[in-house]
Amino acid sequence: MRNLIKASTLLIVMFLAGASTASAQVTVRIGPPPPPRVVYVQPARPAGHVVWVNGYWYPVGHHYRWHNGYWARPPYAGATWVGPRHVGGRYYAGYWNGGHRVVHSRNVRYYRR
Numbered sequence: 001m002r003n004l005i006k007a008s009t010l011l012i013v014m015f016l017a018g019a020s021t022a023s024a025q026v027t028v029r030i031g032p033p034p035p036p037r038v039v040y041v042q043p044a045r046p047a048g049h050v051v052w053v054n055g056y057w058y059p060v061g062h063h064y065r066w067h068n069g070y071w072a073r074p075p076y077a078g079a080t081w082v083g084p085r086h087v088g089g090r091y092y093a094g095y096w097n098g099g100h101r102v103v104h105s106r107n108v109r110y111y112r113r
Helices: 002-024
Strands: 051-053 056-060 063-067 070-072 080-082 085-087 090-092 095-098 101-104
Antiparallel strands (some): 056 063, 095 101
């Protein structure tokens, strides 16, 4: 009887662990973002060594949020901005690229007026 209780308890624990793992792998697709906003104001360049990054949509939960354009200092000489994109149902964040070096946008200083 004791072995039956242990075996039942073990099966229940394994089932619950499997159920929680399966539910953690649910993917939510929200579809492509809306088209870019057409009207925007590009402020004057605050310094000669910064580049303008156009505004873009980025996913937040089950919808998209607009990020206004901004001036940014490239993380190293020769870096170019590759904007975020939505391809094949997936969102790819923007990043700085310069050959063998890639720096993601969270590591960049933003200039706002």
